[in-house]
Amino acid sequence: MHYIIKRDNEKAPFDAGKITACIEKAFEATGGITGGGPHTTLELTLTVLKKLEEKYPDKHFSVEDVQDMVETVLIESGYTKVAKAYILYRQKRTDIREARSELMDAVAEIVKETNRDNANVGNSPSAKVLQISEAASKAYYLKRALPADEAKAHLKGDIYIQDLSWYGKTLTCLQIPLGRLLRDGFNNGHGSIRPPKNIRSAAALAAIILQSNQNDMHGGQSYAYFDRDMATYVEIERERQEKILKQNLQDLGLTEHVTAEAVSALVDEHTRKETFQAMEAFIYNLNTMHSRAGAQVPFSSINLGTDTTQGGRMVTECFLQAYEKGLGKGETPIFPNLVFKLKSDVNFDEGDPNYDLFQLAMKVSCKRLFPTFSFLDSSFNSIYGDEEVSYMGCRTRVIGNINGPEVTDGRGNLSFTSINLPRLGIRAGKDIGKFYRLLDETVNFAIKQLITRYNLQKNLRVRDFPFLMGQKLYVESEDLKQSDSIEKAIKNGTLSVGFIGLAECLVALTGNHHGENVGAQAQGIAIVSHMRRLCDEASQAHHLNVSLLATPAEQLSGRFTKVDVEKYGVLPGITDKEWYTNSFHVPVECKITALEKIAIEGPYHQYCNAGHISYVELKSAPGNNIEAYEKIIRAMSEADMGYGAINFPVDICRECGKQGLQNENNCTSCGSDNISRVRRITGYLSTLDRFNDFKLAEEGNRCKHDG
Numbered sequence: 001m002h003y004i005i006k007r008d009n010e011k012a013p014f015d016a017g018k019i020t021a022c023i024e025k026a027f028e029a030t031g032g033i034t035g036g037g038p039h040t041t042l043e044l045t046l047t048v049l050k051k052l053e054e055k056y057p058d059k060h061f062s063v064e065d066v067q068d069m070v071e072t073v074l075i076e077s078g079y080t081k082v083a084k085a086y087i088l089y090r091q092k093r094t095d096i097r098e099a100r101s102e103l104m105d106a107v108a109e110i111v112k113e114t115n116r117d118n119a120n121v122g123n124s125p126s127a128k129v130l131q132i133s134e135a136a137s138k139a140y141y142l143k144r145a146l147p148a149d150e151a152k153a154h155l156k157g158d159i160y161i162q163d164l165s166w167y168g169k170t171l172t173c174l175q176i177p178l179g180r181l182l183r184d185g186f187n188n189g190h191g192s193i194r195p196p197k198n199i200r201s202a203a204a205l206a207a208i209i210l211q212s213n214q215n216d217m218h219g220g221q222s223y224a225y226f227d228r229d230m231a232t233y234v235e236i237e238r239e240r241q242e243k244i245l246k247q248n249l250q251d252l253g254l255t256e257h258v259t260a261e262a263v264s265a266l267v268d269e270h271t272r273k274e275t276f277q278a279m280e281a282f283i284y285n286l287n288t289m290h291s292r293a294g295a296q297v298p299f300s301s302i303n304l305g306t307d308t309t310q311g312g313r314m315v316t317e318c319f320l321q322a323y324e325k326g327l328g329k330g331e332t333p334i335f336p337n338l339v340f341k342l343k344s345d346v347n348f349d350e351g352d353p354n355y356d357l358f359q360l361a362m363k364v365s366c367k368r369l370f371p372t373f374s375f376l377d378s379s380f381n382s383i384y385g386d387e388e389v390s391y392m393g394c395r396t397r398v399i400g401n402i403n404g405p406e407v408t409d410g411r412g413n414l415s416f417t418s419i420n421l422p423r424l425g426i427r428a429g430k431d432i433g434k435f436y437r438l439l440d441e442t443v444n445f446a447i448k449q450l451i452t453r454y455n456l457q458k459n460l461r462v463r464d465f466p467f468l469m470g471q472k473l474y475v476e477s478e479d480l481k482q483s484d485s486i487e488k489a490i491k492n493g494t495l496s497v498g499f500i501g502l503a504e505c506l507v508a509l510t511g512n513h514h515g516e517n518v519g520a521q522a523q524g525i526a527i528v529s530h531m532r533r534l535c536d537e538a539s540q541a542h543h544l545n546v547s548l549l550a551t552p553a554e555q556l557s558g559r560f561t562k563v564d565v566e567k568y569g570v571l572p573g574i575t576d577k578e579w580y581t582n583s584f585h586v587p588v589e590c591k592i593t594a595l596e597k598i599a600i601e602g603p604y605h606q607y608c609n610a611g612h613i614s615y616v617e618l619k620s621a622p623g624n625n626i627e628a629y630e631k632i633i634r635a636m637s638e639a640d641m642g643y644g645a646i647n648f649p650v651d652i653c654r655e656c657g658k659q660g661l662q663n664e665n666n667c668t669s670c671g672s673d674n675i676s677r678v679r680r681i682t683g684y685l686s687t688l689d690r691f692n693d694f695k696l697a698e699e700g701n702r703c704k705h706d707g
Contacts, residue, residue: 005062020045022070022086029085047073134165141167150449157563159446160418160556161453162498166218167415168456170465171490173219173396174412176473179229181209186471188212198240199271202233203278207285210336214291214298216468217412220337222301224390224408226319231311234275238311241270275314280322286335287327299684300336303374303390305361306346308353316357320371324364329657332368332650332678334685337393340371342637348377362629365646366622369680372613372645375637380606391643394552394683395611402539403491410475411492413610415453417446418498418551420560421527422580425508426568432523435509436530443497443531447538447546450495454544458487495544496610497535498551500560501580502527503587507573514600515586525603528584532607547610550583552682554695557582578697582682585614588698594705595635602639613683614641618648619704621660647702650678 003011023041048069052061055069067090074083141164142151153159163172182202185194186209196202210221223229245266249255291298304316319338327333340361341347347354361371374391376382381389381399389399390408398411419442428435462469463482469489472478477489503513505527506520514521531548538546553560557579565575581587584604586597594616601614614636622629629646636644652659653667654674666673677688681695691699 002059004066005060016045016049019048019066019070022067022089023074023082026074026082026086026089029089030081044070044073044077044079047077137165137167137169141165147452150452153445153449157420157560157567158423158442159420159449160498160560161449162416162418162551162556163218167453168460170217170460171219171457171468171493172413172415173217173221173392174213174468174473175222175224175390175392175398175408175410176209176213177409178206178209178223178226179232181471181473182206182229182233186467188467188471196233197236199230199233199237199275199278200281202230203282204285206230207282207289210286210298210300211289211291212467213473214300216465219413220299220301220392220394220396222303222337222390222392224303225307225388226302227304227307227312227315228309230315231307231309234271234311234314237274238267238271241274242267245270272314272318276318276322279315279319280325282319283322283333283336284327287333297335299394301339301391301393302336303339303341303388305340305354305357305371306343306376306388308346313354313357316354317360320357320360320364323368323370326368329652329654330659331652331654331676332685333370334678334687337684338371339374339391339393339643340365341374341376341388341390342633343376343388348637359626362626362633363624366624366626366629367650369645369647369650369678369685372643372683373633373636374643375641377637378605378640378642380609380640381642389642391611392683395550395613395643397609397611397642398494400545400547400609401492402543402545404475405492407475410473412494414457414490414493414495415450416496416498416549416551416610417449417453418500418549418553418556419443419446420501420564421499422501422504422508422560422574423564423567425505426564426571426574428509430509432509439527439530440534443534444538446497447495447535447542450497450546451542451544454490454495458485458490460486462486491544493545494547494610496547496549497531498549498553498583498610499528499531500551500553500556500583502584503581504574508571513573513581513587513590514584515590515592515597521600524584525607528604528607532609535609548608549610550604550608550612552611552613553580553582554682557695557698558693577701578693579695583612584608588617588702591703592705594632597705598632598635598639598641598644602636602641605642606640611643612641613643613645615644615680616646616705617702618646618706621648621650622646645680645683647680652676652678 002014004014006012020041023044027041051069051073052066056065071083071086074086142155145168154161161167182205183195185192187193188208193205196205214221245263249258286300287297289297304319307313307316323333323338340358342358346352347358349355365371372393374389376388384399384406387407389397391397396413398413399408400406424435424438424442427438461482462480462484465486468474469477469480469486474489475492477486480486480488502524506513506524510517510520510523512520514524535546535548561575561578561580568575570576584601586592586600597616598614605612616632632646633644653670653672654676655672656667656670658667658669667675678685679688679699681691688696688699
């Protein structure tokens with residue numbers, strides 16, 4: 001026997017000693033309880049060689065053929081335990097080879113072009129390097145670290161472990177306590193930063209804080225009270241401007257010739273100008289300063305609208321005006337996600353102190369898609385009183401807390417795992433009892449997976465998060481030392497079970513989705529409320545904040561569909577599209593009015609305590625039709641929604657700045673084909689060229705709800 005055929009079909013010199021070595025390792029794996037020793041392994045090796053010669057007289061055999069023969073000889077010789085050990089050894093080696101092969105295939109694709117799992121990751125060299133490292137990390141966790149049943153469920157498509165490449169390294173997102181950081185100063189790794197002395201410095205530092213914390217986490221970064229936290233620096237700016245103006249008047253000998261009213265008006269004018277410049281610079285920074293090794297700008301969100309002080313109102317007004325103005329050529333800013341908080345007696349009704357800001361917010365949203373709107377008076381948000389509930393642009397909501405203070409600042413989501421609802425509907429057929437048994441099993445399995453991940457996360461150390469924990473951003477992290485575990489702090493975070501495809505699940509169970517039939521709607525509410533109960537029960541059982549999330553499915557919307565088509569084929573109304581419908585939404589192609597869609601989706605918000613959002617789709621920008629726009633917003637409030645948005649196409653020529661709907665290929669003004677086509681995707685904005693194929697197909701099928 002001179003050569004052997006390797007797995008890549010290349011020939012290699014045959015070495016019988018490798019057979020002996022494998023047999024020895026198999027005996028060692030049994031702990032020596034099954035015998036072994038040089039004499040036994042040599043005899044077994046000779047038996048393997050003899051049988052190979054008998055079976056392959058042409059001496060043409062592969063590595064796999066030899067390993068099969070070793071298994072056979074061990075079993076026939078009575079060494080069954082050794083044979084089992086050898087089989088496990090082979091499987092482990094196979095898994096390693098497959099993981100390496102899959103990883104290399106993934107790297108090859110990324111080198112050509114970064115994948116579009118996240119529409120806000122670009123195609124730069126640093127983005128490619130980041131995604132290659134993420135691919136390696138994902139392969140490691142699936143093949144080496146995750147319990148076998150959890151890895152299998154993810155790969156099969158029963159569940160989806162979100163952000164798997166970051167699995168045991170960090171946490172998802174945070175509502176950052178901006179006010180404290182600006183007041184006390186901070187250190188982002190290269191020295192201490194003093195508290196700002198003017199509004200421009202405060203805004204610059206606010207952008208740096210978002211960038212710094214993004215490098216410690218894989219998810220969104222948000223400010224819950226941006227207007228309130230920045231208002232202090234408007235007043236500091238006002239004092240600075242007054243001091244400068246009075247000094248200038250004194251130097252010019254004009255003090256006695258200018259009235260106090262004129263001085264006050266000039267101070268206000270200069271303060272407003274500085275505040276506008278600060279807000280404009282803040283928006284510019286968040287669309288240009290990169291994090292994650294340069295792969296993307298911070299995934300940022302800003303909540304504002306309810307501060308009624310002079311400084312808070314000026315921050316909100318100037319921010320909205322700067323956002324409306326847009327970027328250099330009038331482009332719509334992609335970040336930050338802007339959330340305007342609505343509250344009765346504050347800004348929601350005529351006569352409220354900030355009602356004018358609500359009107360301005362709608363005017364800006366009619367042009368820029370942002371702000372979106374959160375409803376503090378909803379049944380599930382109003383119960384927290386003065387502790388205003390804030391959202392992240394993607395929809396994340398964190399407020400209830402079984403382990404500590406029910407606050408927004410300093411808390412966030414730790415991780416979430418989504419379940420494949422359509423698959424459960426397909427498996428159950430029309431048997432509702434069977435469906436609920438499968439649902440219980442799957443939700444509880446997802447919770448088990450979240451606890452597995454939490455047990456890794458809680459053992460991370462403060463030193464692993466130089467900004468997040470080092471600067472004490474998380475609730476109850478104040479007393480933690482560098483070597484301490486972060487468990488004391490992150491027990492205040494949330495673990496979320498997500499879901500996708502309620503509509504397709506209902507079709508499988510009832511023949512209709514909830515946009516078609518009131519019976520299906522009742523069943524949909526029953527399903528989602530049942531999942532919420534399971535999460536609440538798990539919170540009590542594990543003494544952790546387990547919550548239910550209306551998953552912001554981007555890449556996942558197509559992945560679940562693809563694996564289900566392979567498993568069950570094309571099923572009308574279920575797997576016959578390239579995507580599953582996002583969370584509890586009515587299918588995008590369903591032809592219903594805006595008010596009908598709002599009435600159907602509204603009841604689901606109260607159950608999805610980890611986050612939710614509903615959209616209405618318009619065929620074009622509303623322009624100055626604020627009255628119609630406000631009617632939609634108020635309908636969302638009346639439907640007891642927590643968070644809502646209105647979508648429409650936003651096109652702008654990158655060459656000449658022409659805004660409005662463009663034709664398919666070229667600018668209607670200058671003829672350029674360099675068109676930015678901004679659309680909303682899972683809560684945030686991106687350009688169509690960055691959408692993955694599934695979301696592109698979904699966007700193209702969105703029914704307009706103008707009626």
